[in-house]
Amino acid sequence: MNIAQKAENFVFQLFKDSLSSDYIYHNFNHTLRVVNSVKILIENENINPDDAELLLVASWFHDSGYIEGGESHEKRSSTIAEAFLKDNNFPEEKIEKVKLLILATEMNREPQSLLDKIMRDADCSHFGDNNYFNYCDLLKDEWKATLGKEFSKLEWAENNLNFFVNAHRFYTNYAQQNWQPQKDANIAIIQEKIKSLKKGKKEKSKTKDILNQKKLEKFDSPERGIDTMFRVTLNNHTKLSQIADSKANILLSVNAIIISIALSTLIPKLDSPTNAHLIKPTFIMLLFSVVSIIFAILSTRPKVSSGTFTRKDIEDKKVNLLFFGNFHKMPLEEYTWAVNEMMKDRDYLYNSMIKDLYFLGLVLDRKYKLLRSTYTIFMIGIITSVIAFVVAFKSV
16 A cells, blocks of 8 residues: 555544544545545646655645644644654655645745645635535635634625635646636626625626526525535545445455465465475465455445335335435336425425435445455454464474
């Protein structure tokens, strides 16, 4: 496992154990977005592998200081990263570079190098995202919960516009060419919003861009916060599930290689009396590899329910129609009728969404428990096998 993967695991566990639930914007989901933006910039700005590694590690840690609050979090983030990297025997000169990259995300600091510019652009990549207003609302709610700051719609729009125009710019060529156009579109939406609020009118924005008009309507939706919560939480669940499946696949591949090598190289030689001392260590290694594979498979093995329901189930609101396992065997006409019935009932719809998130959470809990057991078995197996081989060779 490389240092970036170790950093990912460390930050995920750190946020899970220590980050306040009030931080609905500056959390693992935001960190993941920044890391993905860094990867895009690394590829398009032709960054060499050594610098890419530094950028990825810095991006995983850049907001880790939020576990103790937002003020001066960059300095705390660099300290947390330094301690982690020292524990993992990372070279001292590279540790200092990672710390400087984290500090480059301070808004009042002018980036000096291309790597600094990549960190700044990745941290602010959501300014050039068509989902900017959803992220913006999360930040507003986070400030209210953590800092006690409240803004009227007009104040918040004016603050956003001022920051966009006077305090931020993209630095890298890729960001300027690919993210700046959407940032400009977002600025236009904010300007229309301010104009509408100042005039006290309720009509929709007069922008000609239909997509931007729909975003402006979302800006005023009374249920926008609920929709955003469901969307962000579902996306977070999906990302965590993908991470778990990826780790399980790694273990499957590693153990499959170990078994393949053992079957082709070691076992054919065990029938020789001179190699009798290798029998026990070999089978210990194979046993732990097989058990690791079984647990890895269990962690990714899907579970599908009956796939049917009755009209009475729909009338009694007992079926979650958002999960495919509850309807995959039903005719299209019946499913269409059921979904229409669900959409007529707001409580039924939202309760179905809540159930969907809840059971996804149970699946994630099962996956990560099995995955933790798999890693433990694999680690014990490797250690035991090495000890067994050492003892076997010494006894010859």
